[in-house]
Amino acid sequence: MWIIPVVAALIGGWLTYKTISEQGPKVIITFEDGAGLESGKTKIKYKSIEVGTVQTVYINPDLSRVVVTAEFNKQTEPHLTENTRFWVVRPRLGLGGISGFETLVSGAYIAVDPRPGASSRTFTGLVKPPGVTREDEGAQFQLRAENLGSSSPGAPIFSRYPGWTCPRL
Numbered sequence: 001m002w003i004i005p006v007v008a009a010l011i012g013g014w015l016t017y018k019t020i021s022e023q024g025p026k027v028i029i030t031f032e033d034g035a036g037l038e039s040g041k042t043k044i045k046y047k048s049i050e051v052g053t054v055q056t057v058y059i060n061p062d063l064s065r066v067v068v069t070a071e072f073n074k075q076t077e078p079h080l081t082e083n084t085r086f087w088v089v090r091p092r093l094g095l096g097g098i099s100g101f102e103t104l105v106s107g108a109y110i111a112v113d114p115r116p117g118a119s120s121r122t123f124t125g126l127v128k129p130p131g132v133t134r135e136d137e138g139a140q141f142q143l144r145a146e147n148l149g150s151s152s153p154g155a156p157i158f159s160r161y162p163g164w165t166c167p168r169l
Contacts, residue, residue, distance in 0.1 A: 036108025
C-alpha cells in the first residue's frame with residue numbers, strides 16, 4: 001500500500017530534477033526602446049536559428065530603459081560573455097537600403113552576436129545593428145571628418161595614395 005506514494009514521489013523528484021537540469025541560462029538585457037518586444041513571444045536568434053525566448057519585458061524604475069529578461073537554450077551558456085552584443089531586428093529604411101524586411105511578417109526579434117570573454121548575465125542592447133558581426137569578414141574603422149558628405153555606414157572607402165594598403169588587424 002505504501003509503495004504507490006513512494007513511486008509517485010520518486011517520479012515527481014525525477015521530473016523536477018530533469019526540468020531544472022535542462023533549463024538554460026537566464027539573462028537581463030536593457031534596451032532604449034521596447035518597440036516590437038513581447039513577453040513569451042519575441043525570439044532571440046543567431047544566424048536565423050532560435051537560441052532563446054524573451055520571458056518578460058518591463059520598464060526600469062527610473063523609466064529610462066526597457067528591461068528584458070530572457071531564457072536561452074542550454075548550449076548557448078558558454079557564449080554569453082561580457083562582449084556578446086544584442087540588438088532588436090525590425091524593419092529599417094536608410095541610405096544603404098532596407099534591412100530587417102523579414103520582420104514585416106514574423107515580427108521583431110532580438111539578434112545576438114556572441115564574442116569571446118568572461119561569462120556575464122547582464123547586457124546592454126545596441127540601438128542599431130553593428131556594422132561588422134563575428135561571422136563577417138573584414139575590419140571596422142572609425143572615420144573622423146569635418147563633414148560626412150555622402151558617406152554612410154557600409155560605404156566603400158577609397159584612398160588617394162597608390163601604394164597604400166590596409167594594415168592587417
